[in-house]
Ligand SMILES: NC(=O)C1=CN([C@@H]2O[C@H](COP(=O)(O)OP(=O)(O)OC[C@H]3O[C@@H](n4cnc5c(N)ncnc54)[C@H](OP(=O)(O)O)[C@@H]3O)[C@@H](O)[C@H]2O)C=CC1
């Protein structure tokens with residue numbers, strides 16, 4: 001039977017490279033590109049069809065940063081497919097990033113330099129905002145929209161007769177100290193990206209605890225540092241191009257500089273080939289590229305706490321009930337308003 005694979009944020013960067021790699025690995029795969037912008041989604045499909053003319057590629061409108069869009073997309077998925085084999089939770093944002101050049105310069109002369117380049121610890125902050133649903137945008141996009149999607153799709157994902165893999169694109173920038181159970185949306189801090197990625201690591205662990213017995217398995221990957229629209233938002237693309245020889249040199253010392261979307265998608269496509277039961281729920285699977293340009297995947301233990309992951313899971317369930325109630329009330333208000341207008345006409 002053909003594997004059904006849905007990828008969020010599939011129209012560019014690592015998501016698009018993953019689709020390309022999956023089609024090269026298995027031309028029979030049934031791909032669904034879940035994107036917020038249908039024009040970009042169409043362009044991605046055309047690019048994939050140019051190299052894989054017989055590929056089965058469907059498009060789905062999904063803005064993971066909008067609760068209504070997630071609910072609508074989940075309904076559509078349930079109508080189209082009676083099962084999903086892989087759900088790649090890849091869409092992500094890093095709005096208004098700021099590099100601390102002073103810290104970067106200081107770090108260059110410290111013993112921590114490799115760690116700094118691999119994780120960006122102490123180098124990067126972002127400016128978040130509240131979205132139309134009243135949630136912090138980075139949390140809503142990188143974590144909560146995906147969580148709601150998984151919750152809505154549970155009947156399709158949790159089928160004991162076959163397994164489903166959830167695969168989160170996390171980051172080496174995910175850091176425990178950036179995350180707080182008292183502020184899971186990261187209202188107060190300046191590292192919403194790091195917080196949201198650490199939250200995805202915690203959530204993946206909780207999803208395994210709750211759903212492995214129902215055939216649902218969750219993993220997290222880190223693609224390394226990759227040149228995509230996300231990194232072009234940190235520094236302009238011409239600058240990255242200029243310093244590319246320096247980056248290749250750094251790659252000799254840290255294999256996390258994967259640099260191309262193809263290399264970054266290594267762990268994502270490696271997981272496609274694994275038996276989910278054999279994976280370690282406490283490991284992050286890293287895409288790595290050696291100084292000579294060879295790709296490989298390596299699991300590394302994550303700094304996770306079982307109680308913390310359960311507490312986050314509980315809070316996400318509570319937030320889910322809250323937003324569902326709010327959406328229901330808004331719909332009722334709208335209906336009442338329409339009825340009133342009809343009567344007064
Ligand atoms: N590049 C890097 O060095 C690293 C990236 N990552 C992670 O990799 C993932 C992919 O990013 P990358 O390929 O680098 O960057 P890109 O910006 O190229 O890709 C991000 C994708 O997510 C989509 N997306 C963003 N917001 C939404 C939304 N609200 N609803 C639906 N889709 C959305 C984008 O769509 P659109 O084109 O419409 O904006 C795009 O397709 C992200 O989760 C990122 O955090 C992790 C570590 C390192």
Ligand SMILES: CC(C)CCC[C@@H](C)[C@H]1CC[C@H]2C3=C(CC[C@]12C)[C@@]1(C)CCC(=O)C[C@@H]1CC3
Pocket residue numbers: 099104116117118119120123124170171172173224225231234235243246247250
């Ligand atoms: C000489 C150059 C290598 C200088 C570049 C300095 C920084 C802009 C970069 C060093 C480490 C990078 C990094 C990321 C962004 C760019 C750096 C801070 C990420 C945060 C991008 C998104 C991620 O998810 C993880 C990356 C870790 C490393």
